[in-house]
Amino acid sequence: MKKRLLVAICFTLISVAGCSLPPERPVTKDELYGTGIYNYYTIKESPESVLAAINREGEVILDAKYRDRPIFIKILALSSGLQVHVIEK
Numbered sequence: 878m879k880k881r882l883l884v885a886i887c888f889t890l891i892s893v894a895g896c897s898l899p900p901e902r903p904v905t906k907d908e909l910y911g912t913g914i915y916n917y918y919t920i921k922e923s924p925e926s927v928l929a930a931i932n933r934e935g936e937v938i939l940d941a942k943y944r945d946r947p948i949f950i951k952i953l954a955l956s957s958g959l960q961v962h963v964i965e966k
Contacts, residue, residue, distance in 0.1 A: 898924055900954035903932045912961050917945050927952070930961075 909915075909924055909931075919942040920927075930937040931954050939950040949964040 898935045904954050910957055
């Protein structure tokens with residue numbers, strides 16, 4: 878019985894830890910432009926829609942291009958600022 882309870886508690890903690898949360902303070906347009914993603918990559922989504930998604934979910938994954946190569950850009954809102962990861966398709 879205790880083992881099942883422990884497994885249920887562990888599963889719950891892992892599920893909650895894996896969820897993305899909105900940032901503590903809203904991300905500004907200047908912070909987004911400070912990453913330089915709109916200078917180096919071709920992104921279809923507008924900065925306003927990207928900001929809305931980051932401020933709502935805490936992260937966003939963008940479909941973009943770099944020199945005609947398709948890539949994904951993942952942006953995470955952390956307390957220390959925005960963290961950008963570029964992933965090739």
